[in-house]
Amino acid sequence: MAPCRRSVDLYDRPVARVFSGIQPSGDMHLGNYLGALRQFAFDQYDHDAVFCIVDLHALTVPQDPGELRRRTLEAARIHMAAGLDPSVCTLFVQSHVHEHAELSWLMECTASVGELRRMTQFKEKADKASDQEFVAAALFTYPALMAADILLYEADRVPVGADQRQHLELARDLALRFNHRFGDTFVVPTAAVPRVGARIMDLQRPTEKMSKSVISPQGTVGLLEDAASIVRKIRRAVTDTEVEVRYDPQAKPGVSNLLTILGATTGEDPERLARRYHQYGELKADCAEAVVALLEPIQARYAELAADPAGTAAVLAEGVGKARAVAAPVLDRARAAVGLLPR
Numbered sequence: 421m422a423p424c425r426r427s428v429d430l431y432d433r434p435v436a437r438v439f440s441g442i443q444p445s446g447d448m449h450l451g452n453y454l455g456a457l458r459q460f461a462f463d464q465y466d467h468d469a470v471f472c473i474v475d476l477h478a479l480t481v482p483q484d485p486g487e488l489r490r491r492t493l494e495a496a497r498i499h500m501a502a503g504l505d506p507s508v509c510t511l512f513v514q515s516h517v518h519e520h521a522e523l524s525w526l527m528e529c530t531a532s533v534g535e536l537r538r539m540t541q542f543k544e545k546a547d548k549a550s551d552q553e554f555v556a557a558a559l560f561t562y563p564a565l566m567a568a569d570i571l572l573y574e575a576d577r578v579p580v581g582a583d584q585r586q587h588l589e590l591a592r593d594l595a596l597r598f599n600h601r602f603g604d605t606f607v608v609p610t611a612a613v614p615r616v617g618a619r620i621m622d623l624q625r626p627t628e629k630m631s632k633s634v635i636s637p638q639g640t641v642g643l644l645e646d647a648a649s650i651v652r653k654i655r656r657a658v659t660d661t662e663v664e665v666r667y668d669p670q671a672k673p674g675v676s677n678l679l680t681i682l683g684a685t686t687g688e689d690p691e692r693l694a695r696r697y698h699q700y701g702e703l704k705a706d707c708a709e710a711v712v713a714l715l716e717p718i719q720a721r722y723a724e725l726a727a728d729p730a731g732t733a734a735v736l737a738e739g740v741g742k743a744r745a746v747a748a749p750v751l752d753r754a755r756a757a758v759g760l761l762p763r
């Protein structure tokens with residue numbers, strides 16, 4: 421079946437729209453960059469591009485308020501340091517645009533409990549949170565908020581890493597269901613997942629993905645980490661007891677992860693790269709060098725942006741205005757469609 425779309429807006433718009441968000445739930449890492457952030461900078465020049473620091477999502481697990489404030493600003497600067505140009509795209513903080521929380525409620529009324537229960541990220545995070553005996557209800561409804569984030573901007577394309585693919589599928593299903601029940605209201609989005617780098621694994625536990633909120637200091641490469649520390653971590657990355665360099669994520673997850681990182685960083689195919697190496701040491705050295713070279717300019721630009729806090733505040737303030745100009749009419753349309761009185 422052809423996807424159901426609101427054709428009017430698509431024809432009125434000169435270019436397709438791209439939307440994505442990253443939570444300030446911890447220090448941003450290499451996986452966030454290779455899986456998502458790097459695509460944002462490419463997309464901004466040939467799309468109408470909207471990017472969001474999704475601070476409300478970060479609240480689904482306990483956060484220290486001061487740290488959340490610091491990380492929200494840090495995340496905004498990292499987006500710009502990674503190449504986002506606020507004069508070309510829209511960059512804003514999710515909680516500054518109340519339409520997200522409002523449409524989230526309509527999405528909760530559109531999603532079923534069964535669908536939300538099937539989300540693997542909920543199952544994994546709820547398992548971890550239950551060790552601390554508190555699982556927020558919002559962890560369960562998180563995908564409804566994510567659907568609202570995307571649908572508010574009538575996004576055609578959503579660049580994300582592989583772990584978000586299931587949430588994206590749900591956002592599509594909710595858009596289609598809502599359109600079917602209430603008439604064409606939302607654009608149905610499509611995930612854009614990179615061919616290489618969509619799932620960067622933890623360097624110490626290569627069967628688990630690198631993650632912001634999981635405490636694995638030796639397994640995670642921070643985007644703002646210094647070069648010596650990055651080199652040390654990659655040199656100590658867990659591999660296996662064989663000697664053959666081969667790309668085989670099932671049998672050789674550690675080595676394959678290093679090949680993926682090197683491939684995603686240099687634009688080469690991990691399987692082809694593997695043929696060039698005969699020792700793990702050489703692979704690790706080249707991988708470390710490539711990652712340091714990749715992050716160096718981002719870190720230099722970050723330092724400049726951090727020296728100008730007023731500049732970041734101004735970008736985010738402008739972003740709210742631009743975001744609301746798109747989001748408010750879409751929310752009004754959805755409200756009217758379900759029968760809520762105009763205010």
Ligand code: AQP
Pocket residue numbers: 441442443444445446450451452453454455456457579580581582583584617618619620621629630631632633634
């Ligand atoms: N390891 C990864 N490899 C490739 N891409 C990744 N992403 C996350 N981890 C990897 C992508 O980065 C974007 C950020 O998504 P998010 O902030 O909404 O959180 P997440 O997907 O849940 O990622 P994290 O970093 O693991 O955060 P926590 O620990 O807070 O859950 C997404 O596009 C994601 O796919």
